[in-house]
Structures are given as structure tokens and as C-alpha cells.
Amino acid sequence: MSVKQISTNMLRGWIDGLLLQKTVIGPVQHQGHFRFESITSSDQLALDYDVTDLPPKKFLLPPREVMMTFRSSGEFQSVMEFHPFVLFGVHPYDMIAINQMDRVFSEKLVDIHYLTRRNACSIVALDPVAVAPHNFSGCMGTATVEKGWDLLLTPLPQDGYLLEIGTEKGNTLLHSIYELPDASLDQLQLREQRWNQNQKSMRRHELKCAPDDLPDLLEQNYDHPLWQEKSSQCLSCGACNIVCPTCYCFDIQDEVDWSLETGVRCRAWDGCLLRDFAEVAGGHNFRKQSAERYRHRFYRKASYLPKRFGEIACVGCGRCISACIPNISNPVEVYNQLVGE
Amino acid sequence: MDPQIDSPVIGHPSSDIYLPHPALITSMCSLTALDMLFEIHVPSPEVHTPSPGQFVEVSLPGIGEAPISVCSFSNHPHQFQILVRRIGNVTQALHQLQIGKSIGIRGPFGTTFPVDRELRKQNILFIAGGLGLAPLRSAIQYVLHRRWDYGKLIILYGSRTPDEQLFLEDLHDWKSRKDLTYLETVDRGGPNWKGRVGVITTLFSLLNLEDDPWSAIICGPPVMYSFVLRELRQRQIPNELIYVSLERRMKCGVGMCGHCQINGLYVCQDGPVFRYKDLIHLQEAL
Incomplete structure (x- = not known):
């Protein structure tokens, strides 16, 4: 699909618009740490975060989830959670982990509890600008991500972002904003540079084998x-x-x-x-x-x-x-x- | 916010691999102080008749689930037996139920003893230790059902004490049959015990396995395998003709929860019945 450009202000406005319709979960700073949580305003988002304490996995496979209800007489009834939400600002390594979990819970047998929640989730991935103290995703080939996300945000060096639309679901999220301008060739090049740089810099530990x-x-x-x-x-x-x-x-x-x-x-x-x-x-x-x-x-x-x-x-x-x-x-x-x- | 956001959606039961099917206890019979034999009827057409070696997840609402081997074979659809040792939360609660009570069943899960495939026409040596007789009994019943389709049969059974012997009626039947050899032993005898005393491997000295090719099926406590396998090795029974049924912690039964792994294998899906040849290089197996 296509790559658009979006200014930081416009991005904030768009997120605030999304918040009127959906739950939006994104990285928020707390005492020097970052965590994914439900936000009420785009001001809360820390889009320059390096890593969150817990991965966004907790919104797809919660620490504790009800799978079914039962009566002591013996009837069981499945419970599936379908609460549409946007997972905002997922870094590539976390996106790849979610892609792996998608396969685990659907490849051989279908885990309907996981998949129901997954289908309710739209993911806006985000290329990082800060490297966490122990990140080595550059060595693992996971510093950038090609698939799984519905939208991919890449920060530009000056101001604003490039926004790639990966799926129809992602496209739908953009309904509320006017037509965004296409990314220029220069900007696309800057994006390539960001990816190359991330692959090189996200190596706080260097793996000595492939x-x-x-x-x-x-x-x-x-x-x-x-x-x-x-x-x-x-x-x-x-x-x-x-x-x-x-x-x-x-x-x-x-x-x-x-x-x-x-x-x-x-x-x-x-x-x-x-x-x-x-x-x-x-x-x-x-x-x-x-x-x-x-x-x-x-x-x-x-x-x-x-x-x-x-x-x-x-x-x-x-x-x-x-x-x-x-x-x-x-x-x-x-x-x-x-x-x- | 969407109104649907606040109310969970009730899913279609048929699509939920974790949802138990209602089942009925149609008979209960105490076999030892700790072991109870249950006959289970599962009306749901989605639950297949278990094949020898498979297990089911038995559910009690409010208590939990436990993986239990099916210990019978019959052509009667949706009807099977499980032997339940009172040893954990679910099994404790199962023992307190009565005939006619309803429980939940998921499964049957896992691989089977290849009684309808590789083992046909073969001489089969069954080796059971303690509770290990339960899963083996499903294969023995299958084989005796079609006795003409197999070669010689030997059943070795070791228990800790005479009081812990399971399936006395079956043992009695096997003892009296002319078309199989049944040998038993107990680790510790008692005043009324006239039979053999000693661990299960002592029975091997009574066998002459050298003249024919044999396949072996083993199930017993973890400590038993290495000793029995050594005996089989000495008698040149090849690793590809040895089958074992293994126990591990299993929560989901469908290869998701991660508990039952033996190195890279999932006991609930790749097992519980394994060909020994496929385990021999796995350090966590035996």
C-alpha cells in the first residue's frame, strides 16, 4: 500500500480523534520507565520511548483472562472478549513477537480466545528513535519489521512522520483525517536511513554468530x-x-x-x-x-x-x-x- | 464507545478448543484404596471414540482439569473407561462423585499405540508398572478383540504391593488364557501373597524372547524405563519396535500451554505414545 507524510500536530489530532471512538493503548512514561497503557489524550504518549517494562503482549494474551463460565451443575460456556482497540507505537521487535504469537495460536489449531482479541486489535507500529540499554534486536534481524502492523510510523529527522498503510484495517483508522500527502522520494530515503541506522545501533550486545x-x-x-x-x-x-x-x-x-x-x-x-x-x-x-x-x-x-x-x-x-x-x-x-x- | 465494548461476546462452543463437552458417569468401581474405575458416556458427536493410548482432559467445574488415560477399548461409540488415582485436586474430587453425575470431557488427545498398523501380525510384549497398566489395557483389549490378527502375546505386570494390583478381573482372565503369557510380580509381598516378589525386570529371566522378533509396549513410573529398556536391549529388541507411553504435566492438551514438553516434543500432541527410537536422543525423555 502507500506511504504518506503526517506532521506531529496532525498525528496528535488524529489520535485524539481516534480516542473518541476506540480504546487506544500506547507507551506512557512513569518515573523514567515506560509502559503500554490505555490513554485518554495523545499528550500522554511517549513516542520517543526506548523500551517498555512489559511488552504489549499483555493486551493480546492478558496475564489473566476468563476463557469460560461454568455452573457447578456442569455446563460450561465460552467467553470471548471483543473490545476493539488500537495498539499504538509498537516497536518492530515487539511486532515480530506478536507475529510469532499469531502463528502459535492459529497455525495448527485455532485458539479462539486469542484470535478474537487479536482481530479486535489494530496495530500502529513505530520505528524507534531511542535505543534501550540492553536492546540487541539489530543482531536478531528484528530492528525493523515488514509485516503484521496495520500502520507503520517512522519518525523523520526534522519534524513529523512517514505513515505506511499496511492493511485495510489500517486504512479504516485513517478515515477521520483528510487526504494525507504522499511521501516524497527524499523522505522515503530518510526512512531507509532510519531503518539502516536502527539495524546498526540496536546492538547494545553483539551476538557472535548469526x-x-x-x-x-x-x-x-x-x-x-x-x-x-x-x-x-x-x-x-x-x-x-x-x-x-x-x-x-x-x-x-x-x-x-x-x-x-x-x-x-x-x-x-x-x-x-x-x-x-x-x-x-x-x-x-x-x-x-x-x-x-x-x-x-x-x-x-x-x-x-x-x-x-x-x-x-x-x-x-x-x-x-x-x-x-x-x-x-x-x-x-x-x-x-x-x-x- | 461502542455499546458492544462493555459486554463480552459469547462464542460458539464448537470453535473453542478449551471448552469441555458434557459427559455422564455411568459406572464407578473402586479397584484399590486409591484407584477408581469410571465408565464415561459422552453424547456429543464431536467427541470421537478414543483409540488405544489416547487420553482425555477431565473437567470438574470449580476444581479444574486433569489429563487421564483412557484405559478401555470398545467399539461402542462415546463410551469409555478411565482409571483415576486419587492424587491431586481433580482426582480427589472425582472420587467423591456418584453415578449419574455430569463431568466435562475434552479430547481424546494424542498419539495411539499402533495396534491397527505396525503392530498387526507381530509378537507383542506388554510391560506395565503400577498405574501404567491403565493406558496399556486399552491396547491389550484392542488386541484381544482381534486376537487372530496378532502373533504371540506376553503381558508383564509389576505392582508395588498386592493391594495395589489393578483390574483384578482382567488379570484373572489373562492368567487363565491359553493364547497369551501373563506374568506378574510385586515389589513387596504380604502374608497372603503366593506370587513372585521382585521388581518387574526379574520377570525377564522367565522369558524366552530370542527365537522370534518382538515388539514391546512399555508404560510405568519414570524410574522403571531405563531398567526395562536395558533388558530389551540385551534381548536385541530394536528401538524402532519399542513403544512407550509417557506422563507429563498437561494443561491444555492441544500443544499450546507449554507444560508437557520433552525437549522439543509436546507429549499432548506428539505423544503420549512415542516410538523409543524417536526419544533416544532426547535427554529429557527417559
Whole structure:
């Protein structure tokens, strides 16, 4: 589709217009941190953010969601949430993580709870101008994104943005504004430059191999002493799981109302670093050692899921590096150590 | 705001892979102090008759779901048995139900023992430890249903104590049959126990497997596999003819929730029945 230009003022006006019809969720600053949240005015948006504490995943796969209601007599009824909303300002690495989750929840079997919410969501992606302290998406090939978004915003060096329309859904979002001028060739070139620059600058940690080499690298290092060494400090807190845009493992839990007559069955985030993740009734734990759980996470990201879906399930956002208290979760450090310093 | 925004949309049940189908408990029979055999009837045409080796997710509203192996085979559509050991929240609550009560069922899920494919015409060695007899029983019933279609049959069954032996009627039947060899042992005998005492691998010394090719099906507690596999190796049973049924934590049954992984495999979809050859290089498997 086409690429338009839009001034910052016009962008703000357009967002405020959108807010009259829809929920808009975007990056907002709180005490030096950024988080995706529902906004009431475009003034709240921090479009120059580097990274949010949690990925926008939480609006598509909420930390806790009702999947169905039940009566104690045994009838279950599905609950699907369809609240149209706009996810505004999603960085490329987070967009790619959402694209991966879309495949997980629709490729073999359809997860209607996820897809209903996903279909209600329009995504405005945003090329970043600031690099987060641990971002290495440039090494992972995820510093720019070609698909998944409905609209893509790229900041121009002086003022304003280029706005590419990716889908009809994106086009519909623009209904409220007058015809936007097409981007000039110069501006398109500036956009290319921004992409090239982001691919180069978003490398706060430098991976010493190609991402495509990771599955083989892991295959050869299952018994490497690193797993034991690093995980000996692991708190099994699951923070790396919680902040990860590609972690989607979940638990299913029932909640009964006070009446004991009705209740809800919920899906809640789970994490493979947590001690009881692979424990069965009776107490046998199939991943009892923290080293086994620690290793599993890296294999899942860079071997198991890639073999199933064809893409490395780490997008280089660096959130796990910031979140890990004992500082053992840096994927680049792990992979580089396996490559050999 | 759109008015629809505030009210959730109720979805179509047929499109929700997590929605249990209503089912009825048609009989309950206590087999041991901890184990209860349930007969389940699922009227929904969307629930297929389970094949040997498959499992279902059993749902109790307010308690949760538990993956349970189907332990029977019959041609009767929508009717099957599950053996439930009282060991967790759901199984505890299941034991307290009565005949005629309704429960939820999802599934059947997972791979099957290839009794209708590779195992036809073969000699089959069934090796069951403890609760592992439950999933194996579905395959044994299938094979005995079409006994003419298979070669020699041997069933080895090990329990911890005589009191923990499951399916006594079946054991009695297998003991008396001339068309199969049934051997059993217990880890610890008792005053009234006249049978063999010892772990399951001690039964192998009673077998002569050398003259014929054999396929083997194993299910038991995690500790049992390496010892049994060593016996099978010594008797030159090839890895591609060995099938195992494995237990893992399963929440969704449909390959989404991530709990049941054995390295890159999902037990709920790629298993629970695996060919040993496909697991031999997976460190998390056995």
C-alpha cells in the first residue's frame, strides 16, 4: 500500500480523534520507565520511548483472562472478549513477537480466545528513535519489521512522520483525517536511513554468530557446564518469562463465586523457570533442577520453537536482561559463551 | 464507545478448543484404596471414540482439569473407561462423585499405540508398572478383540504391593488364557501373597524372547524405563519396535500451554505414545 507524510500536530489530532471512538493503548512514561497503557489524550504518549517494562503482549494474551463460565451443575460456556482497540507505537521487535504469537495460536489449531482479541486489535507500529540499554534486536534481524502492523510510523529527522498503510484495517483508522500527502522520494530515503541506522545501533550486545546458527549451536552444547554455572544463581522467580514478548505458556485455573453455584475458568501466564512448571500430581517434577529449567528456556527460544515455526523466538528486546536480579539471563552472553569467547 | 465494548461476546462452543463437552458417569468401581474405575458416556458427536493410548482432559467445574488415560477399548461409540488415582485436586474430587453425575470431557488427545498398523501380525510384549497398566489395557483389549490378527502375546505386570494390583478381573482372565503369557510380580509381598516378589525386570529371566522378533509396549513410573529398556536391549529388541507411553504435566492438551514438553516434543500432541527410537536422543525423555 502507500506511504504518506503526517506532521506531529496532525498525528496528535488524529489520535485524539481516534480516542473518541476506540480504546487506544500506547507507551506512557512513569518515573523514567515506560509502559503500554490505555490513554485518554495523545499528550500522554511517549513516542520517543526506548523500551517498555512489559511488552504489549499483555493486551493480546492478558496475564489473566476468563476463557469460560461454568455452573457447578456442569455446563460450561465460552467467553470471548471483543473490545476493539488500537495498539499504538509498537516497536518492530515487539511486532515480530506478536507475529510469532499469531502463528502459535492459529497455525495448527485455532485458539479462539486469542484470535478474537487479536482481530479486535489494530496495530500502529513505530520505528524507534531511542535505543534501550540492553536492546540487541539489530543482531536478531528484528530492528525493523515488514509485516503484521496495520500502520507503520517512522519518525523523520526534522519534524513529523512517514505513515505506511499496511492493511485495510489500517486504512479504516485513517478515515477521520483528510487526504494525507504522499511521501516524497527524499523522505522515503530518510526512512531507509532510519531503518539502516536502527539495524546498526540496536546492538547494545553483539551476538557472535548469526541467529540462524543458534539451533545448531544449542544442539552441540546440551551438556555445556554453563547451564549449571549460570543457573546456580537463578532465583526461579520467572521474571525473564514475565517480561518476554515471546513467552506465552499458560496455566488454566478455576475460580468459584461466593455462591458456589457459578464460576469462571481462567487462563493465567505461567513460566518455565518456576519450580512447579513441570510438576505433576503426586509430586514428580520432570524439571526439578534449576539448571534444567534455565536451559529449557534458551532451547525453547532458539531451538524448539524455531524448529516448529521457523523463527528464533527471541527478538532482542533485552527486557530479560533488565529484569533478571542475579544478572544471568542475557541471551547474548549465553550464546557468545557457547560460541567461544 | 461502542455499546458492544462493555459486554463480552459469547462464542460458539464448537470453535473453542478449551471448552469441555458434557459427559455422564455411568459406572464407578473402586479397584484399590486409591484407584477408581469410571465408565464415561459422552453424547456429543464431536467427541470421537478414543483409540488405544489416547487420553482425555477431565473437567470438574470449580476444581479444574486433569489429563487421564483412557484405559478401555470398545467399539461402542462415546463410551469409555478411565482409571483415576486419587492424587491431586481433580482426582480427589472425582472420587467423591456418584453415578449419574455430569463431568466435562475434552479430547481424546494424542498419539495411539499402533495396534491397527505396525503392530498387526507381530509378537507383542506388554510391560506395565503400577498405574501404567491403565493406558496399556486399552491396547491389550484392542488386541484381544482381534486376537487372530496378532502373533504371540506376553503381558508383564509389576505392582508395588498386592493391594495395589489393578483390574483384578482382567488379570484373572489373562492368567487363565491359553493364547497369551501373563506374568506378574510385586515389589513387596504380604502374608497372603503366593506370587513372585521382585521388581518387574526379574520377570525377564522367565522369558524366552530370542527365537522370534518382538515388539514391546512399555508404560510405568519414570524410574522403571531405563531398567526395562536395558533388558530389551540385551534381548536385541530394536528401538524402532519399542513403544512407550509417557506422563507429563498437561494443561491444555492441544500443544499450546507449554507444560508437557520433552525437549522439543509436546507429549499432548506428539505423544503420549512415542516410538523409543524417536526419544533416544532426547535427554529429557527417559
